[in-house]
Amino acid sequence: MNARLYGVEGYLISLLKRSQTLSYYASSRGWGFVMAWAHRVAGLLLVVYVLFHIVTLTGLQEPARFSAKMAFLDNVFFAFLEWTLAVPVIFHALNGIRLILYELFGVRDEKRMLRWVFALSALYVCTLGLFMALGNQHISAGVFWLTTALAALLVTGGVCDRVWQTQNSLGWKLQRVSAAFLFPMVCGHMFFMHLNAKAGHDVNTILERMSGMGIRVIDFVFVVVIFFHAGFGLNTIIGDTVENNRLRTGIKMASCFVVLVFAYVGLRLVANI
Amino acid sequence: MATSKNGLKIQSVLKTDVLIIGAGGAGLRCAAAICEQRPDTRVVAVTKVHSPQKSHTSAAQGGMAAVDPKDPLDKIVYHMFDTWKGSDCSADQNIIRKVCESAWDQIVWLERHGMHFSRTDEGRIAKRPFGGHMLNFGEVKAFRACYEADRTGKGIMDTVWAEALKHEVIFLNQTVAVELLMRNSRCVGAVVLMEHTGAFVAVLAKATVMATGGKTRMYQVSTNCRQNTGDGLALVLQAGLPVMDVEAVQFHPTGIVGPGILASEALRGEGGILRNAEGEPFMERYAPTAKDLAPRDLVSRCIMNEIREGRGCVHPDHGLPHVWLDLRHLPEHVHKTRIQEVCGFFRKFVGVEPQSELCPVTPTAHYQMGGAPTNEFGEVQKDPQHVVDGLYACGEFAAASLHGHNRLGTNSLLELITMGKVVGDRVVEYLRDAPEPGELPDEAGHRALERFSRHLEARGTERFAAIRDALRRLMMDKVGVFRDEKGLSEAIEEIAELKSRATQMALSSKTLVMNQELIQNWELNHLLDVSYVIAQCALARRESRGAHYREDFPDRSPEFHYHTLAYMPEFGKITLDQRPIDMSIYEAQGEHYERFAVIERKY
Amino acid sequence: MTQQYDIVLKVSRYDPDVQRAWVQDYSLKAGGILRFVDLFRKINDEQDPTLAWSSSCEHAQCGSCGMRINGRPLLTCELLVETAMQMFNTSTFSVAPLTVAPVVRDLVVDLERAYQRIHIAKPYIIAPAPPPPEGDEYRIVPKVLDRYVEATRCINCFCCATACVTQKNHLGPNAMLVNVVRMMDPRETAMKQRAGLLYGEQGLPRCRTAQACSFVCPKEIDVAHFIALAKQGAFDPVS
Numbered sequence A: 001m002n003a004r005l006y007g008v009e010g011y012l013i014s015l016l017k018r019s020q021t022l023s024y025y026a027s028s029r030g031w032g033f034v035m036a037w038a039h040r041v042a043g044l045l046l047v048v049y050v051l052f053h054i055v056t057l058t059g060l061q062e063p064a065r066f067s068a069k070m071a072f073l074d075n076v077f078f079a080f081l082e083w084t085l086a087v088p089v090i091f092h093a094l095n096g097i098r099l100i101l102y103e104l105f106g107v108r109d110e111k112r113m114l115r116w117v118f119a120l121s122a123l124y125v126c127t128l129g130l131f132m133a134l135g136n137q138h139i140s141a142g143v144f145w146l147t148t149a150l151a152a153l154l155v156t157g158g159v160c161d162r163v164w165q166t167q168n169s170l171g172w173k174l175q176r177v178s179a180a181f182l183f184p185m186v187c188g189h190m191f192f193m194h195l196n197a198k199a200g201h202d203v204n205t206i207l208e209r210m211s212g213m214g215i216r217v218i219d220f221v222f223v224v225v226i227f228f229h230a231g232f233g234l235n236t237i238i239g240d241t242v243e244n245n246r247l248r249t250g251i252k253m254a255s256c257f258v259v260l261v262f263a264y265v266g267l268r269l270v271a272n273i
Numbered sequence B: 001m002a003t004s005k006n007g008l009k010i011q012s013v014l015k016t017d018v019l020i021i022g023a024g025g026a027g028l029r030c031a032a033a034i035c036e037q038r039p040d041t042r043v044v045a046v047t048k049v050h051s052p053q054k055s056h057t058s059a060a061q062g063g064m065a066a067v068d069p070k071d072p073l074d075k076i077v078y079h080m081f082d083t084w085k086g087s088d089c090s091a092d093q094n095i096i097r098k099v100c101e102s103a104w105d106q107i108v109w110l111e112r113h114g115m116h117f118s119r120t121d122e123g124r125i126a127k128r129p130f131g132g133h134m135l136n137f138g139e140v141k142a143f144r145a146c147y148e149a150d151r152t153g154k155g156i157m158d159t160v161w162a163e164a165l166k167h168e169v170i171f172l173n174q175t176v177a178v179e180l181l182m183r184n185s186r187c188v189g190a191v192v193l194m195e196h197t198g199a200f201v202a203v204l205a206k207a208t209v210m211a212t213g214g215k216t217r218m219y220q221v222s223t224n225c226r227q228n229t230g231d232g233l234a235l236v237l238q239a240g241l242p243v244m245d246v247e248a249v250q251f252h253p254t255g256i257v258g259p260g261i262l263a264s265e266a267l268r269g270e271g272g273i274l275r276n277a278e279g280e281p282f283m284e285r286y287a288p289t290a291k292d293l294a295p296r297d298l299v300s301r302c303i304m305n306e307i308r309e310g311r312g313c314v315h316p317d318h319g320l321p322h323v324w325l326d327l328r329h330l331p332e333h334v335h336k337t338r339i340q341e342v343c344g345f346f347r348k349f350v351g352v353e354p355q356s357e358l359c360p361v362t363p364t365a366h367y368q369m370g371g372a373p374t375n376e377f378g379e380v381q382k383d384p385q386h387v388v389d390g391l392y393a394c395g396e397f398a399a400a401s402l403h404g405h406n407r408l409g410t411n412s413l414l415e416l417i418t419m420g421k422v423v424g425d426r427v428v429e430y431l432r433d434a435p436e437p438g439e440l441p442d443e444a445g446h447r448a449l450e451r452f453s454r455h456l457e458a459r460g461t462e463r464f465a466a467i468r469d470a471l472r473r474l475m476m477d478k479v480g481v482f483r484d485e486k487g488l489s490e491a492i493e494e495i496a497e498l499k500s501r502a503t504q505m506a507l508s509s510k511t512l513v514m515n516q517e518l519i520q521n522w523e524l525n526h527l528l529d530v531s532y533v534i535a536q537c538a539l540a541r542r543e544s545r546g547a548h549y550r551e552d553f554p555d556r557s558p559e560f561h562y563h564t565l566a567y568m569p570e571f572g573k574i575t576l577d578q579r580p581i582d583m584s585i586y587e588a589q590g591e592h593y594e595r596f597a598v599i600e601r602k603y
Numbered sequence C: 001m002t003q004q005y006d007i008v009l010k011v012s013r014y015d016p017d018v019q020r021a022w023v024q025d026y027s028l029k030a031g032g033i034l035r036f037v038d039l040f041r042k043i044n045d046e047q048d049p050t051l052a053w054s055s056s057c058e059h060a061q062c063g064s065c066g067m068r069i070n071g072r073p074l075l076t077c078e079l080l081v082e083t084a085m086q087m088f089n090t091s092t093f094s095v096a097p098l099t100v101a102p103v104v105r106d107l108v109v110d111l112e113r114a115y116q117r118i119h120i121a122k123p124y125i126i127a128p129a130p131p132p133p134e135g136d137e138y139r140i141v142p143k144v145l146d147r148y149v150e151a152t153r154c155i156n157c158f159c160c161a162t163a164c165v166t167q168k169n170h171l172g173p174n175a176m177l178v179n180v181v182r183m184m185d186p187r188e189t190a191m192k193q194r195a196g197l198l199y200g201e202q203g204l205p206r207c208r209t210a211q212a213c214s215f216v217c218p219k220e221i222d223v224a225h226f227i228a229l230a231k232q233g234a235f236d237p238v239s
């Protein structure tokens, strides 16, 4: 990736290259190596966010308290934080898709793929920022989620079809399948929540939306899939880094437990509202 | 157990059925043969390098000769004739017959054990022409070299190594053999130094196979690896055994200027052409029929001649004289698939793009035809009539001799594999009622430990590098492609002087663990010993034969129709002897026997 | 030699006798077409005979001389001073051993330990297909061979394994190649066992598709491609 740089992604890459550590690894092990670590870091950030997210969402059971909390979060600083969350989300999502295309669909044009990841990420983050600033877009929740869920099922089907015949381990396959499902879902979720000021932050809007059976089913599946993906992701990271057998099993079990507890809380929330 | 003055001692004893010194292509083919036939044999293989796979066989490029019985044109007798003619009539005909006849079987063995030969469109093993290999007794070039792109040696090494692994051969890596253990003139194993731990270990074995490979690091420009320092020959000499035909050192015509890395003959096999400074394809002048594919000794001398007569070039960076190898006219797919590795060498090491530029090449020391004399079963001889019980040798280290005074390209890999197998078979037979090696002989390790303590205690300001470089230059100049009486006599004196200087190299660190300096100094003595013997043998052979070319005696002489044997139990105390050349094919008076007479060698 | 450069090598050293590790600087003058192994030899000859390093063929063909130069794992016998200066844009180089196995001394690592992984991957044919008639070879047409022939060029230099993201519980990219080659080799029939090794805990699931292996491979083998072929099931009996 040291050919001529052009476009947004070219600019982004040249920015990244200014970091000594990044360019050290990029020049000694290639961009793929940097991307792999970035993917991992983003994944971990997302895990942390989702856990935190579930905790805040449990507030929905007491709408008044939720409103109070939301009011606290309702300022420029937190809006900015929410916006920056889009970076790990979209980077992890697009890079995940890149990995799936490389591993399962024989797309080996790496340079172009990396460019696309950077370019589309920038596009997503900017558009999201724009909508957040405008804060006045509207779309029917039903239509939006129906199309997103359909898109998700379609992508999932495609990946399923590819991966199912292979001799890879079940967990490995499900990780790709869940990733495919999450790609439209998470990107869509984040987008939807910022179409307007109310969509993601106003208790009544949220509760009204969540009273619909369709949305609840979708959310239910969403929680299951995300927690599987997060849990297995953690499992992978632990497997890649902890050598001692006993220690590894211990940490794996602990992380599994945490993920299951949160998944249970999340599911109960969807069911009880 | 032996203990030297300053406390060096043998720390442990390991008992095994077979000890293989040198886990290269030959050693491991032998190990595989033993284990295949006698699965519960305990085989220990030692190698100087990190892992057997790193042995120098991995660097061989071009191919391995074998006549495919399905080939309608080629016949084994042509291969035998080419080898005989190539050797300048000094190879042993019983060996030639044995090796050439079993060649194809060995190719099939390799193929069945997983070697990735290059293939023809029908999926058969592909073959390419190679220097000196011809049809119809020298008429047109033969397609006889089976190959794996330009990494044939690597393919062989990987295959025999993996096979040995499968049979659970015990490897002692980064371990040097430092002394042969003899009892009542039977070989009962060896003392080795394990570099990782710094421990001397005595390995007692019923049978010992030596396959320490090449030994031409004493030349300034050499294709040989860093470890090819003639240890094997030195050990044999120290044990009071002879070496044979060591004066026959082959210079490969096309070394890449600078590091001496080999640009395989396969390049010329695929159609590469040598050109002098004027762009003339000069080989047409010297060898009208075989042209660029004439045997190596001839091509090397032609190149040197061009350079001497002022038609060579001088490399701007290395300051070394050279000629050009032209590959520009070869089709793209040849560059991409068949000579990919070697072309990469030019790109990497001299910054030349072979598809569009001329490549600078110069003769480089490559292969030693001579070695430890063995009979046709690979049993090491102590004199022409007697063998040493329990000691075997194969590979480049041994001289059976298939190559006489000049080896044809691709015949070495063939020899490793066929003779490795022959030795394996013989060892299996021997093991059937071989006596136990017994306890460690009393004087075991004395010699080796004594040497090491001498190195450890050496005082003085002589520098290793200075002696090594002086030796390498000297050998190249005076015992190289061209030799004469004066040069050789001077060389002998100078080597003796270097030898005495070499006793005054003080070590910076006295540890035994991975002490590179210590090993280097130890190796330098071997280089000096072997160089001395080479020069002496070259001086004694007052004729030109194969790779041994005496300017003062440019012709072959019937007087010297024998193998040179040399003994040197102590530096300088050299005695020469002779071994007759086996002429059994000629003497049998069968079909074509007249071809195997002492014939003229013209290409 | 046309031009001399002033080079500084910052060499990681380790003395097993006293178990001490340190970094030592060596300054030297060198021509542009010297290789790094030549530099080490020069150091041995002129400055410090105790520096231990490894090499064998010095042809880039055996894989003994892998080291990390400015962090990048490569073969030091094919790295010219000039190339290195262009590659890293400096004349100061850190020289450190590979990370696949413990260091024995200075730049020498215990490759025997690293090789254990290759042994686990079984580089031979485990169960050969029914052989052709006596004296005949298996038929492998170029179309079949070409699919995996690149992967057979691996020399086990362990550069890829040093560069890979996953350093633990992983047999490593080159061990994966061993299995991939044999699974694509029509002479092998032990597919179950191979698949067990390839898709097992220490196999492909540990690969994060970082492609550092392809990036550093001195033989320019696209290792990640072959690993991905396996994930993709390119040679599964079913597909």
Ligand SMILES: Cc1cc2nc3c(=O)[nH]c(=O)nc-3n(C[C@H](O)[C@H](O)[C@H](O)COP(=O)(O)OP(=O)(O)OC[C@H]3O[C@@H](n4cnc5c(N)ncnc54)[C@H](O)[C@@H]3O)c2cc1C
Residues within 6 Å of the ligand: B021, B022, B023, B024, B025, B026, B027, B046, B047, B048, B049, B052, B055, B056, B057, B058, B059, B060, B061, B062, B063, B064, B152, B153, B175, B176, B177, B178, B211, B212, B213, B214, B223, B224, B225, B227, B231, B232, B262, B264, B366, B367, B394, B395, B396, B397, B409, B410, B411, B412, B413, B414, B416
């Ligand atoms: C660049 C190059 C290209 C070649 N190309 C061809 C070709 O195309 N065709 C052909 O037929 N031939 C070719 N040859 C020749 C051929 O490769 C060699 O003759 C052959 O590989 C030697 O094999 P070997 O098994 O005898 O020794 P090696 O493979 O060199 O093995 C020797 C073994 O002995 C070990 N050893 C050495 N000393 C000691 C010691 N003191 N203690 C313990 N172990 C020790 C070494 O570590 C090594 O494991 C080529 C040679 C070179 C250098």
Ligand code: HEM
Residues within 6 Å of the ligand: A036, A039, A040, A043, A044, A046, A047, A050, A089, A092, A093, A094, A095, A096, A097, A099, A100, A175, A176, A179, A180, A182, A183, A184, A186, A187, A226, A229, A230, A232, A233, A234, A236, A237, C207, C208, C209
């Ligand atoms: C938005 C769509 C997503 C896609 C396309 C996606 C894709 C992927 C893929 C393909 C992997 C496997 C990488 C590998 O094995 O090398 C992965 C790993 C992982 N994902 Fe996701 N993911 C998504 C969302 C998420 C979310 C929401 C989380 C967190 C809750 C998450 C957490 C993780 C973690 C922790 C890993 C393990 C990372 C590692 O092994 O280095 N992912 N993801």
Ligand code: HEM
Residues within 6 Å of the ligand: A046, A049, A050, A053, A054, A057, A082, A085, A089, A186, A189, A190, A193, A199, A200, A201, A206, A209, A210, A215, A219, A222, A223, A226, A265, A266, A267, A269, A270
């Ligand atoms: C910052 C932007 C985000 C906002 C404002 C937001 C808001 C919300 C809201 C309001 C809900 C309630 C359900 C619904 O309305 O459908 C919800 C649910 C959920 N969100 Fe987000 N979200 C954001 C980002 C994310 C991200 C990045 C992830 C994934 C990594 C995520 C994962 C989930 C999950 C799993 C649920 C379902 C939880 C449950 O019902 O138990 N959200 N989010």
Ligand code: SF4
Residues within 6 Å of the ligand: C063, C153, C154, C155, C156, C157, C158, C159, C160, C161, C173, C174, C177, C213, C216, C217, C218, C219, C220, C221, C223
């Ligand atoms: S794949 Fe490449 S980097 Fe890895 S061991 Fe093989 S040759 Fe070395």
Ligand code: F3S
Residues within 6 Å of the ligand: C160, C163, C164, C165, C166, C172, C173, C206, C207, C208, C209, C210, C211, C212, C213, C214, C223, C224, C227
């Ligand atoms: S670097 Fe490692 S992560 Fe996979 S693609 Fe190569 S093995």
Ligand code: FES
Residues within 6 Å of the ligand: C054, C055, C056, C057, C058, C059, C060, C061, C062, C063, C064, C065, C066, C075, C076, C077, C078
């Ligand atoms: S020394 Fe053999 S690859 Fe570098």
